[in-house]
Amino acid sequence: MPVMTISKAIALALAEEMERDASIVVYGEEVAVAGGTYGATAGLYERFGPQRVLDTPISEGVIAGSAVGAAMNGLRPVAEIMGINFAFLAMDQIVNHAAKVRSMFGGQFKCPLVIRTTSGGGRQLAATHSQTPDVIFAHFPGLYVVAPSTAADAKGLLKAAIRSDDPVMFIEQATMYSERGDVPDDKEFVLPIGKSDVKRQGGDVTLIAYSKTVGIALKAAQQLAAEGTECQVIDLRWLRPLDLEPVFESFKQTNRAVIVEEGWGTYGVGAEVATRLYEECFDYVDAPIQRVAQKEVPLPYNAELERYALPNVNDVLEAVKKVL
Amino acid sequence: MDQAAMLKLYQQMVEIRLLEEKCEELYQKGKIGGFMHLYIGQEATGVGVVSARQPHDNVITAYRDHGIALACGMESKIVLAEMLGKATGCCKGKGGSMHLADVNLKFWGGHAIVGAHIALATGIAWGDQYRGSDAVTFCFFGDGATNISYFHEGLNLAAVWKLPIVFVCENNKYGMWTPLEKVSAVTQMRRKAEAYGMPHAEVDGMDLLAVRAATEKAIAHVRAGNGPYFLESLTYRYRGHSMGDQRPYRTAEEIKKWQADDPIGQFEDVCLKAGIAQTALDAADKAVETTIAEAVAFAEESPAPALDEIWTDIYASVS
Numbered sequence: 001m002p003v004m005t006i007s008k009a010i011a012l013a014l015a016e017e018m019e020r021d022a023s024i025v026v027y028g029e030e031v032a033v034a035g036g037t038y039g040a041t042a043g044l045y046e047r048f049g050p051q052r053v054l055d056t057p058i059s060e061g062v063i064a065g066s067a068v069g070a071a072m073n074g075l076r077p078v079a080e081i082m083g084i085n086f087a088f089l090a091m092d093q094i095v096n097h098a099a100k101v102r103s104m105f106g107g108q109f110k111c112p113l114v115i116r117t118t119s120g121g122g123r124q125l126a127a128t129h130s131q132t133p134d135v136i137f138a139h140f141p142g143l144y145v146v147a148p149s150t151a152a153d154a155k156g157l158l159k160a161a162i163r164s165d166d167p168v169m170f171i172e173q174a175t176m177y178s179e180r181g182d183v184p185d186d187k188e189f190v191l192p193i194g195k196s197d198v199k200r201q202g203g204d205v206t207l208i209a210y211s212k213t214v215g216i217a218l219k220a221a222q223q224l225a226a227e228g229t230e231c232q233v234i235d236l237r238w239l240r241p242l243d244l245e246p247v248f249e250s251f252k253q254t255n256r257a258v259i260v261e262e263g264w265g266t267y268g269v270g271a272e273v274a275t276r277l278y279e280e281c282f283d284y285v286d287a288p289i290q291r292v293a294q295k296e297v298p299l300p301y302n303a304e305l306e307r308y309a310l311p312n313v314n315d316v317l318e319a320v321k322k323v324l
Numbered sequence: 325m326d327q328a329a330m331l332k333l334y335q336q337m338v339e340i341r342l343l344e345e346k347c348e349e350l351y352q353k354g355k356i357g358g359f360m361h362l363y364i365g366q367e368a369t370g371v372g373v374v375s376a377r378q379p380h381d382n383v384i385t386a387y388r389d390h391g392i393a394l395a396c397g398m399e400s401k402i403v404l405a406e407m408l409g410k411a412t413g414c415c416k417g418k419g420g421s422m423h424l425a426d427v428n429l430k431f432w433g434g435h436a437i438v439g440a441h442i443a444l445a446t447g448i449a450w451g452d453q454y455r456g457s458d459a460v461t462f463c464f465f466g467d468g469a470t471n472i473s474y475f476h477e478g479l480n481l482a483a484v485w486k487l488p489i490v491f492v493c494e495n496n497k498y499g500m501w502t503p504l505e506k507v508s509a510v511t512q513m514r515r516k517a518e519a520y521g522m523p524h525a526e527v528d529g530m531d532l533l534a535v536r537a538a539t540e541k542a543i544a545h546v547r548a549g550n551g552p553y554f555l556e557s558l559t560y561r562y563r564g565h566s567m568g569d570q571r572p573y574r575t576a577e578e579i580k581k582w583q584a585d586d587p588i589g590q591f592e593d594v595c596l597k598a599g600i601a602q603t604a605l606d607a608a609d610k611a612v613e614t615t616i617a618e619a620v621a622f623a624e625e626s627p628a629p630a631l632d633e634i635w636t637d638i639y640a641s642v643s
Binding site: 025051054056057059061062064065066067068069070071072073074075077092093096097101102103104105106107108109110111112141142144164165166193 | 382413414415416417418419423425426427432433435437440442443444445446447448449450451452454455473474477478480481484485636637638639640641
């Protein structure tokens with residue numbers, strides 16, 4: 001199986017899908033000639049040409065809005081919003097249009113679009129360029145939200161997103177593009193929509209994470225295993241639809257859970273998952289479910305302060321100790 | 325234009341007028357809910373523009389959409405059923421007054437976030453351009469929409485990508501309750517198109533044939549692959565912005581002045597001068613009255629959607 005970076009895996013998924021389906025167009029700021037700020041669209045412009053791979057003005061509103069219109073009228077646009085912080089400028093199109101043109105018009109329209117964007121902190125970009133507001137998008141029925149944690153998942157999940165007849169927010173983590181992993185070269189390697197994935201088996205504690213925090217949880221699990229505590233690490237993959245069946249199954253065995261997310265904890269993924277665990281598995285709870293998240297502050301520029309505010313392996317270890 | 329075609333346009337404007345008057349009545353009786361915005365006074369713009377389109381051309385508009393929906397070929401009974409929230413409405417009762425649409429008529433909706441559909445129009449037009457179709461997209465919006473970001477982002481992208489769009493600005497002098505000159509740095513909306521290098525024209529929006537002629541010119545430009553065109557139609561809404569609007573911001577004289585140029589009255593004169601008999605116009609009026617009465621009966625007798633209907637149409641794929 002070839003080993004490649006996450007950005008290569010994304011470019012590969014895009015190329016394979018564009019080869020398969022001529023209605024797919026890829027566009028956004030710097031995606032064409034420059035090949036994407038993170039190289040995730042490298043080579044597509046040369047291969048598929050200016051009709052299918054386009055640079056746009058710095059106009060997030062019309063990037064997202066044109067994607068909705070194009071999707072309604074037969075294309076399968078994969079639009080890039082360079083950073084999720086700029087997706088706020090496109091928020092109306094994403095939540096008021098992409099998520100609603102199907103239902104509000106009684107099912108007359110399809111909206112098969114993907115918005116690829118980059119989330120997360122850790123690059124000293126300060127408060128407005130470092131946020132992880134992924135859950136906000138997951139709040140809205142009508143959207144799908146997915147965030148890969150490995151290069152293989154990036155390929156398989158992006159292909160699933162592109163083939164979906166519904167709008168998908170595909171959220172990549174900003175510091176992970178150069179992370180490498182095995183990637184199946186099968187062109188039909190398409191992961192299912194709305195299925196989470198067990199990334200490590202263990203019967204003592206259930207660790208629930210997605211995107212970058214899967215790696216953090218796995219590192220913590222490795223250290224804990226050395227001390228005799230085995231963690232089941234579950235990668236949610238999709239924030240909507242949220243697949244908690246494997247979480248419930250694991251929790252009924254471990255009776256202990258820690259949820260790890262990069263964004264703020266208030267109203268976050270941990271809040272949702274913990275509530276659902278209490279609702280569905282109340283009789284199995286042996287310790288208060290713990291949440292690990294970013295400290296509730298706008299992220300500062302200073303590298304040390306930024307690191308201090310973001311969740312890390314130690315935070316997970318401490319949370320696990322609280323549930324044991 | 326032959327007499328039959330003229331009579332058809334006359335009848336379409338009358339149907340819009342009578343439908344809107346009926347909507348007003350049903351709203352006051354509490355049978356129509358939500359926000360509702362009437363098209364009375366602006367009929368010549370919707371009918372003039374849309375009657376010039378080919379069947380494969382697209383139309384998209386804002387929330388003042390009843391008249392455009394009818395101009396696109398929607399039936400009054402389907403429009404009324406939607407406004408009464410019935411299962412037989414164009415959107416199964418999920419959209420209401422502001423969100424009429426019919427994909428089969430290439431009528432892409434009524435959209436109620438001001439200006440947002442201008443961005444959608446670029447994508448719809450792009451879809452056709454990409455496939456090599458010569459379809460034109462007509463994007464209607466009001467003067468109030470020209471101050472929002474989408475207007476500028478949308479016009480710019482349309483110009484840069486040479487998208488086949490006729491932007492139709494229905495300048496009815498007020499954005500909600502506020503006169504245009506209080507909120508817009510320029511009062512000729514078409515001058516805003518100059519910033520995007522777009523050809524533009526102004527037309528008397530109370531004159532059906534003038535609107536149609538101006539539209540034909542716009543279509544010729546756009547269909548030939550020259551990129552977008554901006555048409556400003558000077559018109560007037562006789563009613564308020566929406567139903568709760570008591571219109572304290574304008575005078576009775578101003579409304580009367582515009583009503584003297586009523587688009588239907590004007591076109592009636594044109595028809596008579598063209599040799600159409602008064603009896604033919606009267607027959608058209610009568611036919612519309614019957615259509616509207618039947619539409620009301622259809623809408624009122626139609627079933628409400630089942631409660632379980634809330635779970636449908638949210639996703640095309642997995643439920």
